Amino acid sequence: MKVLITAGPTVEPIDPVRYLTNRSSGKMGYALAAAAAKRGHSVLLISGPTSLGIPEGIDFIPIESAADMYQAVESQIGRHDIAIFAAAVADYTPAQVADQKLKKMGEEMIITLKRTKDILGSARDIMGFKGRLVGFAAETENVENNARGKCLRKKCDLVVANDVSRKDIGFDSSENEVTLVYPDRSEALPQDSKEHLAYHLMEIIEEL
Ligand code: PMT
Numbered sequence: 001m002k003v004l005i006t007a008g009p010t011v012e013p014i015d016p017v018r019y020l021t022n023r024s025s026g027k028m029g030y031a032l033a034a035a036a037a038k039r040g041h042s043v044l045l046i047s048g049p050t051s052l053g054i055p056e057g058i059d060f061i062p063i064e065s066a067a068d069m070y071q072a073v074e075s076q077i078g079r080h081d082i083a084i085f086a087a088a089v090a091d092y093t094p095a096q097v098a099d100q101k102l103k104k105m106g107e108e109m110i111i112t113l114k115r116t117k118d119i120l121g122s123a124r125d126i127m128g129f130k131g132r133l134v135g136f137a138a139e140t141e142n143v144e145n146n147a148r149g150k151c152l153r154k155k156c157d158l159v160v161a162n163d164v165s166r167k168d169i170g171f172d173s174s175e176n177e178v179t180l181v182y183p184d185r186s187e188a189l190p191q192d193s194k195e196h197l198a199y200h201l202m203e204i205i206e207e208l
Contacts, residue, residue, distance in 0.1 A: 132157050
């Protein structure tokens with residue numbers, strides 16, 4: 001099957017030298033890409049900046065901002081059977097990007113942010129994706145309930161929920177502990193390395 005995976009953080013520029021980003025290392029998404037390739041799928045990885053090597057045998061589109069990622073996904077998703085959104089996409093981006101490096105002015109600086117487009121939320125209704133759609137949910141409270149809300153609103157077949165308030169799993173750690181949240185049921189998986197977990201997740205996603 002053809003599998004599209006998003007991974008890593010997005011980088012939202014403020015001026016030529018400064019940006020807003022988040023703690024995603026890309027490890028979860030890259031592990032999924034490697035596992036999908038190992039299981040014989042044709043894989044496209046669309047990733048924000050990370051320090052990871054690109055897994056062998058996969059196609060790769062590097063992006064920076066949420067807008068770049070939206071464009072890349074929109075142009076590619078129609079060719080895929082499965083789409084997995086593991087990226088940590090910025091929900092807000094600076095409303096204006098300064099052409100020149102901003103100078104110090106006074107004791108406070110206010111930066112106005114505007115909403116980015118929800119890529120996962122656009123996959124069905126705007127991009128017309130008909131394949132298996134898997135989202136992630138990074139939550140710090142009410143993990144399962146919040147993830148189910150995302151699953152239903154964004155018309156996913158599955159949302160992989162992780163508790164990002166914990167230091168030992170989630171963002172930038174080598175392990176993760178997730179709850180599989182389907183539209184009508186949930187299943188908690190034990191803590192495991194992102195590599196093992198990714199392989200198991202691919203087995204589950206293939207069965208959807
Ligand atoms: O990269 P690592 O360090 O290995 O960490 C892994 C991870 C914690 C980043 C990963 O497991 C994870 O949870 N990824 C989703 C992070 C996130 O942004 O979750 P969210 O609950 O804010 O978003 C829900 C879903 O919508 C996600 O599938 C996200 O990719 C997608 N989204 C969000 C905003 C947006 N504008 N477009 C999107 O597509």
